[in-house]
Amino acid sequence: MQLVIGGLANGCIYGLVALGFVLIYKASEGVNFAQGDMMMLGAFVALGLGNSDQLGLPFGLAVLIAVFLMFGVGWGVERVVVRRIFGQPQFALVILTIALGFSFRFVAGSVWGYTPLVLETPFAGTNLSAGGVVISLADLVTIGVTVALTAALWAFFAFTRIGLAAQAASQNQMAAYIVGVPVMRINALIWGVSGAVATVAGVLFATRGAIDPNIGLLGIKAFAAAVIGGLGSLPGALLGGLIIGIVEPIAGRYAPGELAIMSPYIIMLLVLVTRPGGLFSQVQAKKV
Amino acid sequence: MRVVFKKSYDRDIDLHEHWQSRGKMAVLAIIMIALPFLVGNYYLAEAANTLIWALAGMGLMIAVGHTGQVSLGHAAFLAIGAYTDAALMNLGLPFLIAFPVAGLFAGLFGAIIAVPAVRMSGIYLAIATLAVFVIVEELVILLDPITGGVGGIMAPSISIFGISFDRYASLSNFYWLVLAVVILVTWAYANLLRSPTGRSFLAVRDSEVSARALGINVTRTRALAFGLSSGVTGLAGALMGHYIGFFNYELFSIFISINLLLVVTIGGLGFIQGAFLGALLITGLPQLIAILRDGLNANFGIDLGAVPGLDTMLFSVLLILFIIFEPTGLYGRWLKIRTWFEIFPLARRDMFRRQKSYLKTERMK
Numbered sequence: 001m002q003l004v005i006g007g008l009a010n011g012c013i014y015g016l017v018a019l020g021f022v023l024i025y026k027a028s029e030g031v032n033f034a035q036g037d038m039m040m041l042g043a044f045v046a047l048g049l050g051n052s053d054q055l056g057l058p059f060g061l062a063v064l065i066a067v068f069l070m071f072g073v074g075w076g077v078e079r080v081v082v083r084r085i086f087g088q089p090q091f092a093l094v095i096l097t098i099a100l101g102f103s104f105r106f107v108a109g110s111v112w113g114y115t116p117l118v119l120e121t122p123f124a125g126t127n128l129s130a131g132g133v134v135i136s137l138a139d140l141v142t143i144g145v146t147v148a149l150t151a152a153l154w155a156f157f158a159f160t161r162i163g164l165a166a167q168a169a170s171q172n173q174m175a176a177y178i179v180g181v182p183v184m185r186i187n188a189l190i191w192g193v194s195g196a197v198a199t200v201a202g203v204l205f206a207t208r209g210a211i212d213p214n215i216g217l218l219g220i221k222a223f224a225a226a227v228i229g230g231l232g233s234l235p236g237a238l239l240g241g242l243i244i245g246i247v248e249p250i251a252g253r254y255a256p257g258e259l260a261i262m263s264p265y266i267i268m269l270l271v272l273v274t275r276p277g278g279l280f281s282q283v284q285a286k287k288v
Numbered sequence: 289m290r291v292v293f294k295k296s297y298d299r300d301i302d303l304h305e306h307w308q309s310r311g312k313m314a315v316l317a318i319i320m321i322a323l324p325f326l327v328g329n330y331y332l333a334e335a336a337n338t339l340i341w342a343l344a345g346m347g348l349m350i351a352v353g354h355t356g357q358v359s360l361g362h363a364a365f366l367a368i369g370a371y372t373d374a375a376l377m378n379l380g381l382p383f384l385i386a387f388p389v390a391g392l393f394a395g396l397f398g399a400i401i402a403v404p405a406v407r408m409s410g411i412y413l414a415i416a417t418l419a420v421f422v423i424v425e426e427l428v429i430l431l432d433p434i435t436g437g438v439g440g441i442m443a444p445s446i447s448i449f450g451i452s453f454d455r456y457a458s459l460s461n462f463y464w465l466v467l468a469v470v471i472l473v474t475w476a477y478a479n480l481l482r483s484p485t486g487r488s489f490l491a492v493r494d495s496e497v498s499a500r501a502l503g504i505n506v507t508r509t510r511a512l513a514f515g516l517s518s519g520v521t522g523l524a525g526a527l528m529g530h531y532i533g534f535f536n537y538e539l540f541s542i543f544i545s546i547n548l549l550l551v552v553t554i555g556g557l558g559f560i561q562g563a564f565l566g567a568l569l570i571t572g573l574p575q576l577i578a579i580l581r582d583g584l585n586a587n588f589g590i591d592l593g594a595v596p597g598l599d600t601m602l603f604s605v606l607l608i609l610f611i612i613f614e615p616t617g618l619y620g621r622w623l624k625i626r627t628w629f630e631i632f633p634l635a636r637r638d639m640f641r642r643q644k645s646y647l648k649t650e651r652m653k
Binding site for chain 2: 105256272
């Protein structure tokens, strides 16, 4: 049970990073491989603003400013780089974002160094126990924030004008243009939002341990989560994250450690082979 | 501008358009063969390294450049090739058997992976290959008795018919061996591209639907291309193992996959020449940085060595610039410059304009 709770919180973080993937996929049918590094950068920005030996702002304020800053970073990345390859094949974006991820890692590494740092949070080390199961407050906050954020984003896509316009833009750019959707502006906005979501994920990740510039590699695992859930489905991303988060520690307990590392990818391959569109599939048969 | 007078239909699919380009290839080959007499041991080793990278790049080029299947996990096939070769040679098999078997094994593995993977398209395939990469990496650690696990494995020195091809003792022999493999593969690759199989690769890349309409079995073609691609990469991996001498799983990291992708993208997607240009860049640039670093340090007292990860940063910035400004890579740029000179006053900028395609969803076609 203890494993499951810890896994649940871990899975929420995967799910949050996966949300960032899904956001961008939903709006522009592209995949941002730098999402994990955006999460890392967000966590470091929050750390730089909030830690007492750096700028020393109060925790809440620091996180808020970090979220806004990273919204700007995501938006800026779209404006400066991604927009220029508009209309090119998809894999151009894949390679581009991988390179971007490396750049983010370099920036974070040269500003904050490569030694692990700890983010100071108000709820570190507090534990609650209920029925023999110990839950740390950080885990509880993680789970709560994730659920709230997923619901909010889902509502955004389902009910608001901008959300619907973003979906339209992803389904057929040309047609979206014709009916008056500002495709470019919406793309920039969605990139910004995914930067903000990545920051939240990064901060939550940082509450559970030290961070260093290489935690961005977690993005690959989160990516597996997004694929398991079906790219393009927000609840699916969360579910995928939870599956991975729970399976990983259990596999680590009862099987050799290497198998635990492999397990997310094995699940992902199985899902890809049996249900190529993911669990919440949106792929329909191709018609010519 | 040169007029080529074709006297037979075969000339249409000849590897070389006219005798001059054939001659250029011959001159290049002769220079490459004579290289051990021209340069010192250090640069010869670097040349061998470049050739190995070019071989791996050609492997990836079959998949990415000519069939349009992005693979983020080609380091896995490098690893399979290297480990198979080293393990077989440690069992006492001669290089001449172990080397092709290593390529074959990597190719078969790739083809088996490909059968489910090629049914996915675009982004999903890239992800699947990434997953395969992670799985192979962990398998290498798990299969301790064969691969040496975390500790690593030793690639024995090569000897064929009693002649030593050791990496250190007889470097020029090793270089010639690598060169021979590269020339053979290049020749086979170029010929493959003018065969019906190769043409079907291109057809699948450009439009899957029209390829299917022309009677091409898309799934089989893509699986074949992926298998060939991983096989060639496996060969490169085996050579890389011999070049490094002693290696463990860390040699084949995700960064190698990315670097390979860099080789084909910067070199020029869809051109064999691109793989070579890209390999030259990726092995040459660190040397250049090292030289620059020493120069800056000695003359201006700027210590770039204190900034870790600068190489990776430079590579990624370069990659971003190429993707944005020159998606056809170095070779594409060269083609543009050459055409400009060949048809001198007539060149116009729009001759090479890329066609933009508006995105339509893959989800609801």
